[in-house]
Amino acid sequence: MAYGYNESFGGGQPPVQIQRVGGWKLLVGAMLAAAGVGFAGYVYLGPYQKLTKVLNAQTAELGDERTASQQLVDEREKLKSEVAKRENAERDKAEKESKKQLAVEAFSAEMKAALGAFGATISARGGHAEVGFATTSMFEQPNSSVISPQGDAALKVLATALKKAAFRTRVMAKLIPAAPPKELAQFKNIGEFAMLRAVRAALALAAGGVLADRVSAAGQAPTPPGAHKGKPAVPDRLEIEIEPE
Numbered sequence: 001m002a003y004g005y006n007e008s009f010g011g012g013q014p015p016v017q018i019q020r021v022g023g024w025k026l027l028v029g030a031m032l033a034a035a036g037v038g039f040a041g042y043v044y045l046g047p048y049q050k051l052t053k054v055l056n057a058q059t060a061e062l063g064d065e066r067t068a069s070q071q072l073v074d075e076r077e078k079l080k081s082e083v084a085k086r087e088n089a090e091r092d093k094a095e096k097e098s099k100k101q102l103a104v105e106a107f108s109a110e111m112k113a114a115l116g117a118f119g120a121t122i123s124a125r126g127g128h129a130e131v132g133f134a135t136t137s138m139f140e141q142p143n144s145s146v147i148s149p150q151g152d153a154a155l156k157v158l159a160t161a162l163k164k165a166a167f168r169t170r171v172m173a174k175l176i177p178a179a180p181p182k183e184l185a186q187f188k189n190i191g192e193f194a195m196l197r198a199v200r201a202a203l204a205l206a207a208g209g210v211l212a213d214r215v216s217a218a219g220q221a222p223t224p225p226g227a228h229k230g231k232p233a234v235p236d237r238l239e240i241e242i243e244p245e
Helices: 003-011 013-116 149-165 189-207
Strands: 121-125 127-136 169-172 216-222 237-243
Touching: 013 121, 013 127, 013 149, 121 169, 127 149, 149 189, 169 189, 189 216, 189 237
Parallel strands: 169 216
Antiparallel strands: 121 127, 127 237, 169 237
8 A cells, every 4th residue: 555655656757747748739830820820810811912903903993984974975075965956056057047047038028120210130149139230320420429219219219118127237339449441530439439328328318318327338358359240330239138046
């Protein structure tokens, strides 16, 4: 019994040593485990970081593409809006021109007989009407700027119609730069004399009731050189243009 006790008592050292050996192994195992986790983390984080960079780059690229796509959409909508505005403007312009043409055609048809009695002609084109009087019936003499009684009566008839329709009118004068005939030597050129006649006719229309801001005298380019043979002459017709507002 004593031997067995001593062996049991004396054998108490090995368990302690075994326990120490076990602690050392545990420490080594922990170190190895930590090293393994670190290696595994390195193996995992390396590719992950690369993938993250690639993903971020692709995300940024996709964002740029979306931005560019949105810009294209905005630009397209802007162009569509501009095209629609232009089409509306062109349509409004066409409607306005059509209304003008219809108005001058109606005016011309109404005045054809009345002005025809004075030997005048009237036509409608391009949104305006043109009335032509022979200068021999409009003025007292071939080289005079004084309006004849017949011419005054004709202009009063025209003025009454213009006042009623509220049209604008321009008495045109061909600005011919050639020297006038000797009977008109007081003028520098034929155009100056033609303008005086136009102003006299415009004043007669104003006296007949056309508002001052709706009647004027305007210069007109002469016939191109070479169109007619011979020396330039004093115009034999007085042209009046009529246009709706």
